[in-house]
Amino acid sequence: MTGYDTIVIGAGHNGLVCATYLAKTGQRVLLLEAADTVGGLAADREFHPGFHAPVAHTLSHFSSKVARDLDLQRHGFNPGSSELPLVGVGNGEPVVVHDGKISGVSAKDQRAYLDYHGLLCRFAAVLEPFWLKTMPRIGSNSIGEVMTFAKLGLDLRRLGKKDMGEFLRIAALPMRDLVDEHFDNEQLKAMLCWDGLIGSKMAPRSPNSAVLALLYRLSGEMHGGHAIPSGGVSSLVSSLMASAENAGVDIRVSSEVSRIRIDSDKERQRATGVHLANGESFAADRVVSAIDAQRTFVNLVGVEHLDIGFTNRIRRIRSDGYVGKLHLALNALPEFRGVDRPDGRIIITPNMDAIEFAFDDAKYGNASAEPVMEVVIPSAADSSLAPDRQHVLSAHVMYIPYKARDGWTGAARDEVRDRAIDTIVKYSNGLRDQIVASEFLTPADIEATYHVSGGHWHHGDFAMDQMLMMRPTYEAAQYNSPIAGLHLCSAACHPGGDLTGLAGHNAAKELLR
Ligand SMILES: Cc1cc2nc3c(=O)[nH]c(=O)nc-3n(C[C@H](O)[C@H](O)[C@H](O)COP(=O)(O)OP(=O)(O)OC[C@H]3O[C@@H](n4cnc5c(N)ncnc54)[C@H](O)[C@@H]3O)c2cc1C
Known part of the structure; x- marks a missing residue:
């Protein structure tokens, strides 16, 4: 040895x-x-010769x-300097959030977004040092460990009475309640929910920690923005x-x-x-x-x-996963209805109910009948990810249960893949004819491939x-x-x-x- x-x-x-x-x-x-x-x-994952898409598709x-x-x-x-626009597509005009500005919503929602984002970023800043620390051991009285909590308490106190009270009120609130309190536009609410929910067994009405997940993701220099690094x-x-x-x-x-x-x-x-x-x-x-x-x-x-x-x-x-992964090799850049250029994170869901219903299916072991998803075209940010003038579409698809009610077979996987493609096609007319190859990874496939x-x-x-x-x-x-x-x-x-x-x-x- x-x-x-x-x-x-x-x-x-x-x-x-x-x-x-x-x-x-x-x-x-x-x-x-x-x-x-x-x-x-x-x-890196080359899912078709010349087409690359890792399972995790953006950095935030x-x-x-x-x-x-x-x-x-x-x-x-090279982390890349440009933040991807966050684009919500559903029933009406797309809503776009980019560089702190927002379009496709009323002036009231625009103002509300600035307040909402500012408030959550203040909370995220208080929590940020906590993510870089070892948590105190339960029951430990060591000064160092007790100080970790004392410091958090102090930082929260420094927020002032109003913000501190608000932090404590919203920390375990369902995402739906949080965004309902701030906004009118259903599309905006659904897309802002996303970063609280993705990756865990949660939907907009789930109580627990979606708001904390959102605050976790709002920490860091991009304040919740996402990017695709060069390469x-x-x-x-x-x-x-x-x-x-x-x-x-x-x-x-x-x-x-x-x-x-x-x-x-x-x-x-x-x-x-x-x-x-x-x-x-x-x-x-x-x-x-x-x-x-x-x-x-x-x-x-x-x-x-x-x-x-x-x-x-x-x-x-x-630790049962609920996110599936769709990769499409495309012979051209796809177009999305009402979207200038598909160079952002495109959240496909008309409203929060659609996310909730998609979740209900998966709770009982069925893949969502109408999946909701986050679509990114990484090759629009970096052309090296696909052959010349061709493109990669990478989508996080929710909700796909790890344990399918009738087990995962090749046919069941193909059915879910086709359902995801059908959903995207509703917003991207020509997409079906652009598909050169495709793959779909269920959470069970991710377990088998990535251990x-x-x-x-x-x-x-x-x-x-x-x-x-x-x-x-x-x-x-x-x-x-x-x-x-x-x-x-x-x-x-x-x-x-x-x-x-x-x-x-x-x-x-x-x-x-
Ligand atoms: C579908 C999906 C999409 C995601 N998208 C994003 C995203 O866009 N952005 C983002 O920030 N995060 C994303 N994530 C989350 C992110 O990918 C993970 O949280 C992160 O990769 C965890 O990193 P890790 O190093 O802890 O573990 P992993 O990335 O899981 O790495 C663990 C490694 O250990 C190896 N291993 C396991 N068992 C053994 C063994 N017995 N011997 C030797 N090696 C072993 C595995 O092969 C693997 O390489 C996504 C996750 C999923 C499932």
């Missing part, structure tokens, strides 16, 4: 971030990836601190990989970890290395898992090494009982675990998913304490 200081399992963006921070301090770090390429859900709040610390710009990352989202991955290699991380792809080696002494069990599916083994002082918590503990550690209460909490994590339990966007619902010091469970919320020497750093940890690099950053900071 070869010895390393640290083995990181999984070269998604969080695994890459964590491994690089550790290697920069001189540690010998081995990064093992099951797939034949790094990047996880952000990895990748940590600028991580980008600076890891010198990503020098390693080829596409996977250019973030190439720059992370270049930075990791520059720091000396030993990266091995096609290296699926089948078991984490656990040794026991009188005191405690300890992770001492890993065994790979191909029979190889590696030893290390510590193992960091950059994959989801259920796979880490149930599949790789084995429940025989775990306390029953902890095992139950891990098994109970809700993510449930094919879940966040590796586990972003919900009040699975957040902060409860993420992924209260025993493992500080990027460590009940097994000595076994740490966690994926989206399954605080603060959650999206391409942010935050969990990888926070875990490395904790390990280097």
Whole structure:
């Protein structure tokens, strides 16, 4: 067995971030990836010869601190300066939000949007430092940990009485109530809901944490805006990989970890290395898992090494995905009714009821009869993603259940794909004739291809009982675990998913304490 200081399992963006921070301090770090390429859900995907679309299609709040610390710009990352317009299409005139301005709605809604966005950005700014911190351990009285909460309380207090009261009032409000209070235009309400809902098992009427998810996404320099970096989202991955290699991380792809080696002494069990599916083994002082918590503990550690209460909490994590992915190879740039140029994030849904009804189908194991979706044409931002004058359409389709009522068959997948295409065609007349090739990934396909339990966007619902010091469970919320020497750093940890690099950053900071 070869010895390393640290083995990181999984070269998604969080695994890459964590491994690089550790290697920069001189540690010998081995990064093992099951797939034949790094990047996880952000990895390049050539779904038809010459047509590229990673599962994650835009960037919104990748940590600028991580980008600076890891010198990503020098390693080829160009975040792109232009924010994508947010376009809502449905029954009436499209509504467009871009660079703080809004069109297609009344003057009253335009004014309301400025107030709404300003208010939420103030709240997001208070929460932002929290996303870059290790959460206090439940029951801990250590000054440092207590101060984390004290600081949040103080920052909220500094908002002033009115805003603080409003923050507390709306934090667990259903998205529908929040936008209903501010706006008249149904199209606008539906599109503003989107970033609170996407990725979790939630619809506009669901109480819980959609507003918190929205605030999470409003943090960062783009204040909720999205962009496609030059070279596409996977250019973030190439720059992370270049930075990791520059720091000396030993990266091995096609290296699926089948078991984490656990040794026991009188005191405690300890992770001492890993065994790979191909029979190889590696030893290390510590193992960091950059994959989801259920796979880490149930599949790789084995429940025989775990306390029953902890095992139950891990098994109970809700991680059934509800987002499917449609990729179309097109022989021309598609046109959308009433939209000048399809270079934004196009939210297809006429109103919030349509989102709610689409969700109702999926709750009972059926793919939505009338899916709602976010469409992006990444090749309109970067022509290298498709052959000359051809284009890629990438869509997040909701709601597609991980467990289909009658199981996922090829025919069931084709039916859902066709339903999604039919929905887009309602707004883009000529699209059907432009399609050269297509693929549809259900959450079950995403699980199988990307090794993510449930094919879940966040590796586990972003919900009040699975957040902060409860993420992924209260025993493992500080990027460590009940097994000595076994740490966690994926989206399954605080603060959650999206391409942010935050969990990888926070875990490395904790390990280097
Ligand atoms: C359909 C969909 C669309 C999305 N769109 C966006 C978007 O547009 N923008 C955005 O910001 N976020 C998006 N997300 C969310 C985002 O992609 C994830 O939250 C993010 O990729 C999580 O990063 P990660 O590094 O923690 O894990 P992952 O990206 O899941 O990477 C984990 C890696 O570990 C590897 N692995 C797993 N098991 C093993 C093993 N046993 N041995 C070795 N390696 C292993 C996997 O192969 C994978 O490469 C989307 C998610 C989904 C599902």
